[in-house]
Amino acid sequence: MSEAATAAGAPTRAHRAGLFARSGGVLTLIFVGPFLLYVAAFLILPTLMLLATAFSGAHGFTWRYVGELDQAQTLIAFRNSIELSAASALVGLVIGALAAYFVMRPGMPRGLGSLVTTFSAVAANFAGVPLAFAFIATLGSLGVITVWLKSIGIDLYGAGFRLYSILGLVIVYAYFQVPLMIIVITPALEALRKQWREAAENLGASSVDYWRYVGLPILLPSLLSAYILLFGNAFSAYATPYAISSGIVALVPVEISNVLSGNVMLSPQTGAALAFGMILVMVAVMGLYALIARQVGRWARP
Amino acid sequence: MRKRRRSETGPKIGLVLIGLYFLVPLVSTGAFSFWEGGNRYGLRAYVALVHEQQLWQSLGLSLRLAIETILVGLVILVPAVFWMNLRVQRLRALFDFVSVLPFVVPPIALVAGLTALYRGPSWFVGTANYLVVPYVILALPYTYRALEVGMRALDLRTLTEAAQSVGAGWLSIMFRVIVPNLSTALIGAALLTIAIVMGEFTFANILLFNTFAVYINYVGQTAATEAAALTLLSFLITWLAMLGVLLTGRGQVQIGGAR
Numbered sequence: 001m002s003e004a005a006t007a008a009g010a011p012t013r014a015h016r017a018g019l020f021a022r023s024g025g026v027l028t029l030i031f032v033g034p035f036l037l038y039v040a041a042f043l044i045l046p047t048l049m050l051l052a053t054a055f056s057g058a059h060g061f062t063w064r065y066v067g068e069l070d071q072a073q074t075l076i077a078f079r080n081s082i083e084l085s086a087a088s089a090l091v092g093l094v095i096g097a098l099a100a101y102f103v104m105r106p107g108m109p110r111g112l113g114s115l116v117t118t119f120s121a122v123a124a125n126f127a128g129v130p131l132a133f134a135f136i137a138t139l140g141s142l143g144v145i146t147v148w149l150k151s152i153g154i155d156l157y158g159a160g161f162r163l164y165s166i167l168g169l170v171i172v173y174a175y176f177q178v179p180l181m182i183i184v185i186t187p188a189l190e191a192l193r194k195q196w197r198e199a200a201e202n203l204g205a206s207s208v209d210y211w212r213y214v215g216l217p218i219l220l221p222s223l224l225s226a227y228i229l230l231f232g233n234a235f236s237a238y239a240t241p242y243a244i245s246s247g248i249v250a251l252v253p254v255e256i257s258n259v260l261s262g263n264v265m266l267s268p269q270t271g272a273a274l275a276f277g278m279i280l281v282m283v284a285v286m287g288l289y290a291l292i293a294r295q296v297g298r299w300a301r302p
Numbered sequence: 303m304r305k306r307r308r309s310e311t312g313p314k315i316g317l318v319l320i321g322l323y324f325l326v327p328l329v330s331t332g333a334f335s336f337w338e339g340g341n342r343y344g345l346r347a348y349v350a351l352v353h354e355q356q357l358w359q360s361l362g363l364s365l366r367l368a369i370e371t372i373l374v375g376l377v378i379l380v381p382a383v384f385w386m387n388l389r390v391q392r393l394r395a396l397f398d399f400v401s402v403l404p405f406v407v408p409p410i411a412l413v414a415g416l417t418a419l420y421r422g423p424s425w426f427v428g429t430a431n432y433l434v435v436p437y438v439i440l441a442l443p444y445t446y447r448a449l450e451v452g453m454r455a456l457d458l459r460t461l462t463e464a465a466q467s468v469g470a471g472w473l474s475i476m477f478r479v480i481v482p483n484l485s486t487a488l489i490g491a492a493l494l495t496i497a498i499v500m501g502e503f504t505f506a507n508i509l510l511f512n513t514f515a516v517y518i519n520y521v522g523q524t525a526a527t528e529a530a531a532l533t534l535l536s537f538l539i540t541w542l543a544m545l546g547v548l549l550t551g552r553g554q555v556q557i558g559g560a561r
Binding site: 027028030032034035036038039042043044045046047048049050053095098099101102103105107108110112117118119121122123125126127128129130132133134135136137138143144145173175178186208232234235238239242243256257259260261268271272276277279282283286 | 328384
């Protein structure tokens with residue numbers, strides 16, 4: 001039996017090895033080559049080009065433009081972008097997790113789950129210019145809600161509210177952050193076993209105890225990685241703040257676009273340095289994400 | 303008993319509030335799009351838009367770009383993912399890594415890099431078709447994920463060997479065996495790409511091409527009610543695409559590219 005298997009297996013393996021030696025390398029090149037070439041030419045080379053531009057002056061290599069990143073205006077843009085991303089990620093995290101949790105509670109109407117999933121998919125992808133206009137029509141200085149609140153005596157804009165402010169943008173960004181959070185966190189919430197809760201209750205734990213000592217520690221890696229994902233999502237957003245415009249709050253993506261469109265007197269190198277700075281932040285963010293995601297993977301497999 | 307009852311009211315109120323946050327901007331936009339000044343409401347914005355040549359041109363351009371993006375993306379990805387799964391599994395880690403790179407390089411940074419690197423030839427860089435280049439990169443994570451999930455569900459080795467044993471070459475294996483078996487994954491990837499490309503603004507705006515999103519922005523500077531109507535139209539397109547993704551199943555719906 002085992003002899004027969006070896007006898008049958010050996011020629012096949014040799015045959016395969018032969019095939020690979022004869023045509024495998026060429027075929028691999030034909031099948032995989034275009035994809036890797038495309039990514040190299042249109043994603044990796046442009047990124048390296050940014051790096052090269054950011055570090056090249058009239059006389060070769062220079063730290064000047066990257067060094068200029070610590071200028072007041074640039075620092076403000078980075079600080080605003082990071083603040084906005086951190087705040088909108090936090091809002092998305094809390095509200096999204098609560099919404100996902102509420103939907104899964106027993107006693108909710110049938111079909112609510114799939115409605116929320118579908119709507120989340122739509123809203124997470126409904127961003128950019130249309131989203132900006134939807135909020136201008138709602139909370140802009142002549143927006144429906146603004147006018148309505150004024151009619152009942154609450155003057156938002158009189159109180160200093162602006163749609164193009166960190167607070168205003170957090171409200172707008174929540175429209176794609178919350179749904180993204182719902183999509184990301186629902187599987188993790190579903191993985192919480194009912195038995196764990198019952199076991200905790202049998203041992204006399206209250207609802208607060210359960211979350212404090214069982215639920216949240218288990219969810220923590222998922223929540224962290226979701227937070228990082230949401231942060232990156234907000235950090236690279238460009239169309240939404242651009243379309244709300246009026247430029248009171250400086251954000252890195254909008255600054256880069258000003259350089260690219262020649263709207264400000266800044267050198268292309270400065271734009272490249274800004275873009276390079278953004279990529280650095282994103283590398284850090286995605287690196288953390290990968291690290292935590294691996295941890296989550298380890299926890300998820302019992 | 304009473305405690306449980308109370309704890310169910312809280313979540314319901316919470317959900318209603320969250321729902322309101324998502325509904326109100328849509329309803330406001332809808333109401334605004336029917337506003338004709340003063341207390342008059344009607345379809346004027348919509349009628350004006352239907353006769354707007356530029357709307358149809360930009361919508362047509364975005365649709366064309368979406369289709370081109372789907373085709374180019376599939377042509378480079380289907381063979382690569384197929385071969386990786388069939389023969390060179392050791393490339394999987396590299397592929398997984400490459401497929402998340404578009405998240406690391408924000409669109410605004412990528413467009414800066416592209417404009418610094420490629421100045422010509424103008425017959426390519428100067429036409430809207432050039433947008434397909436970055437759009438394929440934008441759609442890459444989703445297309446890759448969809449194809450990867452789809453191919454893993456297939457027994458590629460058996461399918462390939464069966465096809466080879468009846469004399470099929472690689473081309474007919476791809477087109478007559480693999481692609482038909484992947485139809486669900488392909489439709490999901492295509493719909494997601496449509497949603498991304500129809501809403502994409504960053505590249506088109508910087509590279510100065512009049513796509514649908516750029517047109518909406520342009521209208522927004524001049525005619526607010528018409529911009530509201532276009533916003534609703536854009537929402538509808540996203541709805542349709544996502545509904546399609548969810549109905550065809552398995553489609554991974556996460557971050558779009560339009561932000």
